[in-house]
Structures are given as C-alpha cells and as structure tokens.
Amino acid sequence: MDRTANDRTTADLAASTVETITEELRQSHAEGPVAAEPELTDGFNLVIDALKLNGIETIYGVPGIPITDLGRLAQARGMRVVSFRHEQNAGNAAAIAGFLTKKPGICLTVSAPGFLNGLTALANATTNCFPMILISGSSEREIVDLQQGDYEEMDQLAIAKPLCKAAFRVLHACDIGIGVARAIRAAVSGRPGGVYLDLPAKLFSQVMEAEAGEKSLVKVIDPAPAQRPGEEAIQRALDVLKGAQRPLIVLGKGAAYAQADEGVRALVERSGIPYVPMSMAKGLLPDTHPLSAGAARSTALKDSDVVLLVGARLNWLLSHGKGKTWGAPGSKKFIQIDIEPKEMDSNVEIVAPVVGDIGSCVQALLDGMGKDWQKPPAAWLDTLKAKKEANVAKMEQKLRRNVAPMDFHGALGALKTVIKERPDAILVNEGANTLDLARGVIDMYQPRKRLDVGTWGVMGIGMGFAIAAAIETGKPVLAVEGDSAFGFSGMEVETICRYELPVCIVVFNNNGIYRGTDTDPTGRDPGTTVFVKDSRYDRMMEAFGGVGVNATTPDELKRAVDEAMDSGRPTLINAVIDPEAGSESGNIGSLNPQSQLKKKA
Numbered sequence: 001m002d003r004t005a006n007d008r009t010t011a012d013l014a015a016s017t018v019e020t021i022t023e024e025l026r027q028s029h030a031e032g033p034v035a036a037e038p039e040l041t042d043g044f045n046l047v048i049d050a051l052k053l054n055g056i057e058t059i060y061g062v063p064g065i066p067i068t069d070l071g072r073l074a075q076a077r078g079m080r081v082v083s084f085r086h087e088q089n090a091g092n093a094a095a096i097a098g099f100l101t102k103k104p105g106i107c108l109t110v111s112a113p114g115f116l117n118g119l120t121a122l123a124n125a126t127t128n129c130f131p132m133i134l135i136s137g138s139s140e141r142e143i144v145d146l147q148q149g150d151y152e153e154m155d156q157l158a159i160a161k162p163l164c165k166a167a168f169r170v171l172h173a174c175d176i177g178i179g180v181a182r183a184i185r186a187a188v189s190g191r192p193g194g195v196y197l198d199l200p201a202k203l204f205s206q207v208m209e210a211e212a213g214e215k216s217l218v219k220v221i222d223p224a225p226a227q228r229p230g231e232e233a234i235q236r237a238l239d240v241l242k243g244a245q246r247p248l249i250v251l252g253k254g255a256a257y258a259q260a261d262e263g264v265r266a267l268v269e270r271s272g273i274p275y276v277p278m279s280m281a282k283g284l285l286p287d288t289h290p291l292s293a294g295a296a297r298s299t300a301l302k303d304s305d306v307v308l309l310v311g312a313r314l315n316w317l318l319s320h321g322k323g324k325t326w327g328a329p330g331s332k333k334f335i336q337i338d339i340e341p342k343e344m345d346s347n348v349e350i351v352a353p354v355v356g357d358i359g360s361c362v363q364a365l366l367d368g369m370g371k372d373w374q375k376p377p378a379a380w381l382d383t384l385k386a387k388k389e390a391n392v393a394k395m396e397q398k399l400r401r402n403v404a405p406m407d408f409h410g411a412l413g414a415l416k417t418v419i420k421e422r423p424d425a426i427l428v429n430e431g432a433n434t435l436d437l438a439r440g441v442i443d444m445y446q447p448r449k450r451l452d453v454g455t456w457g458v459m460g461i462g463m464g465f466a467i468a469a470a471i472e473t474g475k476p477v478l479a480v481e482g483d484s485a486f487g488f489s490g491m492e493v494e495t496i497c498r499y500e501l502p503v504c505i506v507v508f509n510n511n512g513i514y515r516g517t518d519t520d521p522t523g524r525d526p527g528t529t530v531f532v533k534d535s536r537y538d539r540m541m542e543a544f545g546g547v548g549v550n551a552t553t554p555d556e557l558k559r560a561v562d563e564a565m566d567s568g569r570p571t572l573i574n575a576v577i578d579p580e581a582g583s584e585s586g587n588i589g590s591l592n593p594q595s596q597l598k599k600k601a
C-alpha cells in the first residue's frame with residue numbers, strides 16, 4: 001500500500017475543500033456592510049490548539065492518511081512528534097508517558113489497520129490504569145455507516161468502545177475543543193485509563209473563523225480532582241490496623257502513579273509497618289529500606305494478619321487474595337486504598353475500604369495515627385528480617401556466578417550493580433525468565449524507575465516504554481529484554497537511533513522462548529519456541545548507526561552498559577545466555593496448561 005502517494009491525493013482534496021469553504025465564507029462576509037476578511041482556522045490547527053492549551057506537548061504516532069499533515073503541522077508548531085515504525089509501540093509509549101507524567105499520553109494513528117495496531121496498547125493502558133488518548137483518523141461516516149467500502153473503512157468508534165474507558169467522535173471543527181477536553185478528563189480523572197478519540201478525515205480540513213475557533217477551545221480545569229476519603233472510612237481502617245499483630249503494607253503501581261511519594265514513605269516509616277512493593281511500585285521506597293519485606297515476600301503475604309493495599313489490586317498477581325499464598329483461610333483482614341470504589345470486594349472481602357486518591361488517603365491516615373501510635377510487635381519484624389537476610393545471602397552467591405555463556409543470575413548481578421550505581425536511570429523490563437528474575441534481583445531506589453509488563457504480563461512494551469521514558473524524563477534508560485520479548489518491538493531500534501535517545505538495550509539471548517533447546521519431534525522444523533541459534537541482535541543496532549556489543553561474560557556486560565550509560569548513545573548489547581538456563585514460563589509455569597496425555601505417556 002502506497003500511503004505516501006495516496007497522501008498527496010488527500011492533501012490536494014483537502015486543499016481544494018479549504019479553498020471552496022474559504023470562498024463561501026468570504027462571499028457571505030462580502031454581503032455585509034464591511035467586507036473585512038475574517039481570519040480562518042481549520043480542524044488540523046484546532047486539534048493542535050486544543051492539545052497545547054491543555055499542556056500536551058508530545059505526540060507519539062505513525063504518520064499516514066488522514067493524519068500525516070496533523071503530525072507535520074504539530075511539529076511545525078513546536079510540539080514534539082515522535083514517529084514510530086509500528087502503532088503498537090507508539091501506543092505503548094503514550095501509555096507509559098501517561099503513567100510517568102499523570103497527563104494523558106497521546107498516540108496518533110491512521111485509520112483501520114493503524115487504529116487496530118494502536119488498540120492493543122489502548123486496551124493495555126486501560127487494564128493498567130495508565131491515562132492515554134488514542135487519536136485515530138477515520139474514513140467518511142456516510143460511506144462507513146452504509147458499508148459502501150471506503151478506503152480503510154471501519155466503524156472504529158464502535159470497536160474501541162469496549163476496550164477503553166471512554167470513546168468519543170468529533171464531527172464538527174467547532175466541537176474539537178470539547179472533544180479533546182472530554183478525552184483528557186476521562187483519561188485522568190478517577191481511575192485513569194485509555195480513551196479513544198475518533199477524528200474523521202473530513203474534520204481536519206473543515207474551516208471556521210479563527211476567533212470562534214479559539215473561543216471553542218476548553219482548558220480543562222482540575223482534570224483529576226482530589227478525592228478525599230470519608231472520616232469514618234479512615235477511622236475504620238486505623239482501628240483494624242491497630243488491632244494487628246503482623247501487619248503488612250502492599251504498595252502497587254497506583255501508589256507510584258499518584259506521585260504521593262512523601263506521604264507513602266511517611267506512612268510506612270511512621271507506622272513502622274513492613275511493606276512489599278508490587279513490580280512497578282519498586283523504588284517508591286528504596287528496595288534496601290529496612291522495612292522492605294520484598295525479599296521475604298512469600299512469608300510476608302502468608303503470615304501477615306492485616307494487609308493494607310495501597311494502589312494495588314487483588315488480581316492474579318496477588319493470587320486474588322486467597323489460596324496458599326495467603327495462608328490459612330480467614331487468617332487475613334484486608335484494608336484497601338483505591339480511587340475506584342468498585343474495586344472493593346472484587347476478590348475477597350475488604351473489611352476497611354478507603355476510597356479516594358492515594359495522596360489524600362495516606363495523609364488522612366497519617367493525621368489519624370496520632371502521637372501514641374504503636375509500632376508492630378518486634379517478633380513480626382524479626383521474623384521478616386531473618387527471612388529476608390537468608391534469602392538475600394542465598395541470592396548473592398548466584399549473582400556472583402561468572403561463567404560464559406552467562407546464566408540469568410550472573411548477567412543480572414552485573415545489571416544490579418549498574419542500577420545501584422545509577423539510581424536515577426530508568427529500567428524497562430520484559431521477558432519470561434528475564435522479567436521474573438530481574439524483578440527480584442535488581443533493586444530500585446527511586447519512584448517510577450521500573451517500567452514493565454504490568455497487569456497483563458504483556459510482551460512487546462519494551463521499545464515503546466524505553467523511548468517514552470527517555471523523552472519524558474531525559475534520563476538514561478536501560479531496557480532489559482528477553483530475546484523473544486524484544487522481537488515484538490525490535491524494529492524501533494531505528495526510532496531510538498533516529499531520535500538519538502539515551503537507551504541501552506540488553507537482549508538476554510538464550511536462543512529462544514523460555515529456553516533455546518526445544519526441538520520438533522518429527523525433525524522437520526525448528527522447535528516452536530526456538531530462534532536462530534547464536535543470533536547477533538547487536539548488529540541490528542549497528543545497522544542504524546548505534547553501538548552494538550556482543551557480551552559473553554558479566555564483566556563484559558557491565559563494562560558495555562556503563563559505557564552506553566556514560567555516552568548516552570543508542571546501544572544494544574547481545575548478552576549471550578546459556579540456552580539451558582531458563583525455565584518454562586519463568587515464574588508463572590503454573591498458569592501454563594499442559595497436556596494430560598503427555599503427562600501420562
């Protein structure tokens with residue numbers, strides 16, 4: 001499909017439409033007593049005006065019909081427009097930009113196929129409570145609705161609706177201001193999520209008087225208003241906490257998103273309650289904090305009696321709040337802080353629901369704790385401390401393994417040191433073993449520095465997250481990628497080189513998914529989970545002018561990463577990992593259904 005050639009046609013069409021409308025407007029004015037020529041604006045400009053007015057300065061997307069000129073114009077008018085190679089990666093970038101900034105990230109795509117490619121990221125953003133807006137151009141309503149076969153015909157609004165928090169379509173230029181305002185408010189208020197905004201091709205070239213256009217814009221006031229918890233709810237929560245013998249706080253990525261970092265830290269430290277961070281909440285308090293029970297997670301979940309969830313859901317990642325993970329049935333009382341009232345009791349009974357934004361809720365709890373707050377019994381803290389120290393010691397040994405090819409622990413030991421030495425770097429992480437092991441091994445020291453596969457455990461977020469993290473924060477990014485996971489977004493290394501971003505990618509290359517040792521029993525094809533043996537992913541980066549390194553030992557790996565982080569040059573390190581080293585499905589092998597017939601055989 002030649003989108004570029006088609007573009008020209010559309011642009012010509014658009015230009016002639018503008019001329020016709022302009023001429024009509026001129027004539028209607030000419031009939032009046034004073035034939036002053038009004039200044040005009042159009043849909044393209046109004047979309048940009050509306051975004052800029054609301055402080056949105058960056059667009060992630062892929063150009064093409066009918067939004068090519070929107071991107072061009074946005075760039076010309078000073079916005080940052082980052083063009084990707086595939087919409088899913090642009091969408092993931094927008095989603096994580098939303099998580100990092102609390103402003104909706106914008107993803108801009110063409111119609112039908114581009115829209116669908118962006119939709120995975122939109123659904124993923126909604127699932128993860130990341131605010132983003134997918135803006136897609138679409139075909140002519142009249143033709144789409146009569147199903148007469150337009151260019152890239154698709155009823156995009158209807159398709160997006162069940163997959164996001166809200167979906168809107170704007171048909172008239174004078175409604176662009178309201179449309180963008182609604183999209184922004186829907187994305188960031190309450191529980192954040194993905195919003196779809198459908199902009200039909202015709203809208204962009206619609207013309208109106210500039211003054212009226214400006215008046216039609218809306219600057220959203222207080223888009224994510226504080227939601228203060230009720231006094232009774234706070235008292236109830238404190239009463240439950242006070243009665244606890246073995247209390248535990250679980251910090252989720254909602255707490256990281258809320259940017260109530262001081263409050264969260266004060267809650268942990270003043271209450272003296274140990275905490276376990278969910279993956280993307282790591283670093284809210286440093287993983288080396290004395291009250292961190294991250295390294296004693298199993299014991300902490302199983303043996304606690306009262307659990308305070310802060311921006312974390314009792315979904316599969318927390319075994320739904322029941323079962324072996326949580327010890328004897330009925331042994332647990334849950335308190336939950338969440339902005340979404342419907343989240344309460346979703347899996348188990350919440351004895352003290354605290355509905356509100358995390359900043360306000362945490363502050364209210366702190367205020368209510370008073371001066372005579374009793375810290376948890378020493379026995380509980382000692383149990384966790386002993387467990388933690390034992391686990392850390394066991395792990396330390398594995399991390400020192402200096403063998404070639406590397407195993408996961410040896411390679412991760414080197415990267416753990418990198419982040420310790422550069423705590424403000426952002427770590428992006430995906431894969432199976434590469435994810436599960438890195439999460440445990442690499443300590444985080446600052447909030448919102450660990451970005452990963454989130455609620456779905458989805459593969460393919462890597463390069464989109466890395467690019468947006470570099471652009472939104474200006475910090476160096478270390479992307480630790482399984483070789484399989486990297487494949488979903490690997491082409492974006494070109495984007496990283498094109499925008500000269502300080503991204504260092506480490507591909508854990510074990511020749512395949514989980515392991516590189518699978519075979520086809522019939523001998524015909526490669527096994528279903530293996531890749532080309534001894535691939536050199538580093539050369540992909542070299543193809544676009546970046547730095548490629550092949551690392552076979554932890555020392556080589558550490559040296560190469562340090563160099564990349566110092567220089568800020570786009571770098572891809574092919575880390576050669578033993579194909580025998582991984583385990584099936586990483587830590588979640590229990591979710592992997594296996595054939596009963598195979599077991600019996």
Ligand code: ADP
Pocket residue numbers: 127128129191192251252253254255257258278279280281310311312313314315317337338339340343356357358359454455
């Ligand atoms: P994790 O995977 O880290 O456990 P989840 O995505 O499961 O995190 O949970 C995040 C929770 O945080 C969601 O239920 C969401 O409603 C909530 N949340 C998001 N932002 C806020 C906020 N500002 N205040 C309160 N709760 C929030």
Ligand code: MG
Pocket residue numbers: 482483484508509510511512513514515
């Ligand atoms: Mg692999």
